[in-house]
């Protein structure tokens with residue numbers, strides 16, 4: 001049976017796990033191996049079952065734990081060819097053994113045990129950034145995070161997803177009135193930044209997402225308020241959803257441990 005969980009989301013660390021008990025894959029790994037193990041333990045998932053980590057992009061909150069995980073556990077890293085080529089220095093800093101790197105192109109299908117997955121381009125200030133679409137038997141899960149805008153391609157994919165992990169980084173007004181310097185506000189709000197609550201909710205409506213559950217992820221501590229997003233989401237969508245608070249973990253089996 002498929003088990004999945006948000007191990008953590010937000011600027012202090014991101015990681016998602018998909019597991020059938022024998023084989024597990026991660027999307028992103030922004031934690032130390034000790035912390036990752038602690039979080040997996042909460043869901044009864046053994047670190048030794050993790051066979052691959054698929055990276056969305058090289059910002060530290062998503063990738064800083066990838067190298068140590070690979071070296072300690074012999075895990076395979078799936079990362080976009082563009083990220084490797086255009087962010088050579090950042091990538092090399094992770095010190096992933098060469099034979100444990102699988103460079104991938106958008107829509108190239110990768111099989112890891114019972115999981116099939118492919119990446120698709122996102123729009124972020126980290127060259128080669130991608131989201132991931134994972135299938136397991138008749139389940140389909142999509143992780144769309146760290147993108148300044150959504151595309152027709154994203155909408156088509158979301159229509160096929162049963163479980164959607166969707167960024168809702170900031171409330172426009174809170175960002176505008178908040179303490180961040182202007183250049184940072186522009187970066188976050190720009191087409192290579194992050195998705196606002198408003199963008200996330202319009203995306204859901206425009207894509208015709210008809211899946212089972214939505215996890216709103218990567219909320220900013222400073223520029224968002226989970227209660228505000230929850231209220232807005234209740235007004236717009238019928239699908240059950242979870243607003244993932246900073247540093248909490250969430251799964252379908254045990255909510256907000």
Ligand SMILES: [Zn+2]
Nearest residue numbers: 059124126146
């Ligand atoms: Zn990022």
Ligand SMILES: [Zn+2]
Nearest residue numbers: 059061062146
């Ligand atoms: Zn991020």
